[in-house]
Amino acid sequence: MLMLVSTRGLVLTLSGALILGTVAAVAGSQQQTLDLIITNARLIDGTGAPGRRADIGIASGRIARIGDLAGAQARARIDAGGQVVSPGFIDVHTHADNLAGSPLAPNFVRMGVTTIVAGNCGSSALDVREALDRIAAAGPTVNFATLVGHNTVRSAVMGSSEREPTADELERMKAFIARAMADGAVGFSTGLQYVPGTYAKSAEILELARAAAGGLYATHMRNEGTALQDAVRESIDVARALGMRLQISHLKVDSPSRWGASAAALRLIDDARAQGVDVRADQYAYTAGASSLSIRFPSWALEGGDDRVRERLNDGATWARIKKEMIGLYEERGFKDLSWAAVASYRPDPSLNGLSMKDVALKLEGSTTADAQLEAARKLMIGGGASMVYHFMSEDDIERIMKHPQVAVASDSGVLQPGAGVPHPRGNGNTVRVLGEYVRERKVITLEEAVRKMTSLPARHFGFRDRGEIREGAAADLVVFDPARVRDRATYAAPHAAPEGILHVLVNGQFVVRDGEPTAERPGVVLRAEAKGTAERDVQRRKG
Numbered sequence: 001m002l003m004l005v006s007t008r009g010l011v012l013t014l015s016g017a018l019i020l021g022t023v024a025a026v027a028g029s030q031q032q033t034l035d036l037i038i039t040n041a042r043l044i045d046g047t048g049a050p051g052r053r054a055d056i057g058i059a060s061g062r063i064a065r066i067g068d069l070a071g072a073q074a075r076a077r078i079d080a081g082g083q084v085v086s087p088g089f090i091d092v093h094t095h096a097d098n099l100a101g102s103p104l105a106p107n108f109v110r111m112g113v114t115t116i117v118a119g120n121c122g123s124s125a126l127d128v129r130e131a132l133d134r135i136a137a138a139g140p141t142v143n144f145a146t147l148v149g150h151n152t153v154r155s156a157v158m159g160s161s162e163r164e165p166t167a168d169e170l171e172r173m174k175a176f177i178a179r180a181m182a183d184g185a186v187g188f189s190t191g192l193q194y195v196p197g198t199y200a201k202s203a204e205i206l207e208l209a210r211a212a213a214g215g216l217y218a219t220h221m222r223n224e225g226t227a228l229q230d231a232v233r234e235s236i237d238v239a240r241a242l243g244m245r246l247q248i249s250h251l252k253v254d255s256p257s258r259w260g261a262s263a264a265a266l267r268l269i270d271d272a273r274a275q276g277v278d279v280r281a282d283q284y285a286y287t288a289g290a291s292s293l294s295i296r297f298p299s300w301a302l303e304g305g306d307d308r309v310r311e312r313l314n315d316g317a318t319w320a321r322i323k324k325e326m327i328g329l330y331e332e333r334g335f336k337d338l339s340w341a342a343v344a345s346y347r348p349d350p351s352l353n354g355l356s357m358k359d360v361a362l363k364l365e366g367s368t369t370a371d372a373q374l375e376a377a378r379k380l381m382i383g384g385g386a387s388m389v390y391h392f393m394s395e396d397d398i399e400r401i402m403k404h405p406q407v408a409v410a411s412d413s414g415v416l417q418p419g420a421g422v423p424h425p426r427g428n429g430n431t432v433r434v435l436g437e438y439v440r441e442r443k444v445i446t447l448e449e450a451v452r453k454m455t456s457l458p459a460r461h462f463g464f465r466d467r468g469e470i471r472e473g474a475a476a477d478l479v480v481f482d483p484a485r486v487r488d489r490a491t492y493a494a495p496h497a498a499p500e501g502i503l504h505v506l507v508n509g510q511f512v513v514r515d516g517e518p519t520a521e522r523p524g525v526v527l528r529a530e531a532k533g534t535a536e537r538d539v540q541r542r543k544g
Helices: 002-031 106-110 128-138 150-158 167-182 202-210 228-242 262-274 306-314 316-332 357-365 370-382 395-403 426-441 447-454 456-462
Strands: 036-043 052-059 062-067 077-079 084-087 089-091 113-118 143-146 187-191 216-220 245-248 279-283 288-292 341-345 387-391 407-409 478-481 502-507 510-514
Touching (some): 084 447, 089 407, 089 426, 089 456, 106 502, 106 510, 113 502, 128 143, 150 167, 150 187, 150 202, 167 202, 187 202, 202 228, 216 228, 228 279, 262 395, 279 395, 279 456, 316 370, 341 357, 357 370, 395 426, 407 447, 407 456, 426 447
Parallel strands (some): 036 077, 036 084, 089 113, 113 143, 187 216, 216 245, 245 279, 279 407
Antiparallel strands (some): 052 062, 084 478, 288 387, 478 502, 502 510
């Protein structure tokens, strides 16, 4: 009580000093020479608030002033021409772990993406510090953060063994995760449909996630179709038990027999949030997904590495068992054969790239029957496996998920090399497809809501405090786009086509796209989680 009385006058004195200081700061900012002013902008700030007219002043990589800047001094000006200026898009589900080798990331910046998160689906660098340092030294075009992956850690300790870890192995895995978190990982990810993560029981996931306390738990769930609700419950149970933030990766319904189940999955998310669990999700705006061919095979058949897999596939009796289980699995999901799958990349024979499994079977087996398609899949696996595109979702589920306020937009793409393979078109079109197809054409969500889903929603959940909003003091990650013209041009047949309508993109105040073309500037920084909560720390940029 004495402290309260004695400090009241001090507070008043400080308040007066703060007012004077604020006045001086404002006066100083009015005289500041800005690096760049974007004039005549339709400002959509990322919060979901209605757009408004404003100018934006940038200095030292940050947003310095917002308002009428007609009289302000600046080294450069650019007229937005009444087009939208929004925060740079944040893609929290990517597989761009190889950014150090491809630092320009042209497919991302052309889509207006200024920050990416890698290490998803349980796959990441094992040594996070070394990986982040390498990316920082490479000087990326975009900002970069990573999760630490369960599959990577489990493989390092247990290989691809289908069993529970020993106490010692569990402690070693926890040590890897704790080290990665200390080195800057923003959280822990699982890929529970992939080897070896698919062999882990819930208790293992819970214990390992505990080692990432203070970070976020992102999961490619155990099932995204026939047992979708059970998988959502398992994910929520981990987050609830540990008080962790939860990100459900690329929420979808990937089985025609279960189309419509997105409503039940979203109710589970709403119920968990009402109970205090901080759970959100992300999605991409397509009815096809992309993954490995191996995911279509029974998990037991993939244990032990490539040589063991080939042994099983070359053994007549074992292959007959595998094939029978595969038929059962895809029939349960509502399919009659594998014609819903197409090859994105098969290194031993690129002529198969872009072909459906029906066409692959015709080429390799001389037949298009369901059995011939399975035999073709066997040959591809013996040859080392393939990357695939899977057509297995419905537009109704896509739209229902997109309307949910806690679902962000994320591509599930890596850095794409122009002309390499026939990858999923989401890597060149995801964000602009939302803006063009689902906002402008179908009116599924508003423009302001779409921008929020790509900016402040993921930024807040992942703890990127200085990104995701247009406000004074925030990092100057910005996108200028034409809402009447923005659209995706990438298709399943021609997935490398660049989008239209993205006019300018700035990362930390520097143009990485100008007049629709990448500039090759590399102003991106590594975003590391600090020991006390998730926060961003800009590391030294590449010199020279």
